[in-house]
Amino acid sequence: MTVHLKDIAAYTGVSIKTVSNVVNGNYEHVGPKTRTLVLEAIKKLNYKPNVAARHLRKAPVGVLAYAFPDLANPYFAEVGEAIVAVANQQGYTVLLDFTSAQRDKELNVLTGLQPHLLDGVILDSHALDLEDIVLNDTQRPIVLLGERLFGASVDHILIDNVAASYTATKHLLSLGKRRIAAIGVQQCRSEAPSLRLQGFIQALTEEGLAVDEALLLEGGLWHRADGAAAMRRLLSLDEPPDAVCCFNDLMALGALSVLNESSYRVPGDIAIIGIDDIEDGRYANPALSTIAPDKHEIARLAVTLLVERIKGTRNGPPECIKAPFRLCPRASTLG
């Protein structure tokens, strides 16, 4: 028996409009208690949204989407390039969808676009909630990238973020640096900053070093300008750091530009390292040390799993796979 919105409404005693709001992720006018009530009823009655859309589903069209949050960060362009290359080898066209980390745009790529348009989506989400994924039932397979929505019951590819920043910080410690700052520490919807902070603190703690709160700086949008602003604040301290671990390369490049205009020498006075290994950093002056996620492996895994789900050759439970990364020490730490 097909369960409809009105059945959920009758079961919970809330209006159809409210049930619809929960199903469509419009939580503004729905209190947390009602939301939980409706979500539990949806699970209990085994309600499947978009059954109509499912009946409309057609043969594969050979098109995948890669939805990513930030066009200004070459990391996503480099991953996108790798995804396009792998997908093309497997006969798929890839459309890139730039979401600005906005919830409505991320929802749009999952459910809003024409139902026949896409066979599947690779989504680096920065705004959706777990329910958005769980409730999504357009039968359009999804592979998640990045540090959010763990337990969303879809395949998920990422790197070990704690180990990445731990490795970067250990590298700075191995060079004799002791007063190490971090740029990119913040509360936000992605878990990347807190995981990277965790690895940073772990490395310092293992070395018997205390964490100085004054050396933990936010990084705004994680762009060059944010790294530059944070570096200026660090240089204005009575006791500036002797090294900086930036939680991505763009912030590190911004920080580096401030150091280049200062009287501090890199890496003698202040060493600097990032995470991402974007091409930009390899051509910087001095060249930027970094942690390099294996972008080709991330792309290969994401496309392969997605295509297998589309073709139905993979039917097991969702997998969460960690792609490898490696330390790339360059002149910004080694001199």
Place this chain on the structure above:
Amino acid sequence: MTVHLKDIAAYTGVSIKTVSNVVNGNYEHVGPKTRTLVLEAIKKLNYKPNVAARHLRKAPVGVLAYAFPDLANPYFAEVGEAIVAVANQQGYTVLLDFTSAQRDKELNVLTGLQPHLLDGVILDSHALDLEDIVLNDTQRPIVLLGERLFGASVDHILIDNVAASYTATKHLLSLGKRRIAAIGVQQCRSEAPSLRLQGFIQALTEEGLAVDEALLLEGGLWHRADGAAAMRRLLSLDEPPDAVCCFNDLMALGALSVLNESSYRVPGDIAIIGIDDIEDGRYANPALSTIAPDKHEIARLAVTLLVERIKGTRNGPPECIKAPFRLCPRASTLG
């Protein structure tokens, strides 16, 4: 009366297969004479390809595509970001289509994707022929960006490329530089290199300087590595240049990294300038002088014209509009 492929075949005396090849742009097995014959017949008989697709055409779906050739070049990401911003304001979603400058991918965005998927396309083409655009009759409006396919009978937005490199070169001359090299000179399907070379030569000639062929270097894919390789060749000359005009910023950043590792000082020994004003260059060491195309105006014009064509509020002949640019002198030329 509807003209069919077989009418063209009968009129020209070639096979339907050959006519189909010409219509679909598969020229491998069609000689130039036959191709011209068929194209002339198509014009004369007023053949309209894809009449079937036209009948399938539905109401607007609120989706535009921006198809661009190179994900590794932030110039296209920055233009794309501006296009997305303007299109969103006007209520449109934008899908980004990365074509790798490949003909089949560019054709795909014009005609191959689901007919109901896209309302219109902004295309920075690096591989299509004029006939591909002229013959395209999916009634999906197109706006062209960049230096190709002039006279394609669709709206076209670009900057004055001759004036751009002329301005860059004049800036180097105004600083007393006399032995000026150019990187990015080459034969390719885009006209940007030859237009930029024209402006470069014009500036030298006005100053009474001869063009030294040894100082005109190719630039491969116009990436950082290509600029670096060209700069190494220039430094190996008996008489290296005292300034370099790179035909884009990425090559300039590659060239700069080679100079930073050499004993030459920038800009004292060798000044360097690019074209594009990507953010990367603003944070380089030294900061990169450049020519900044007005990317927001390019995006605004492209989206506005496209949306007007889609809505039918613009019906006049196609326009070719030049967006403004400006010189941004920074430390790589001014010191």
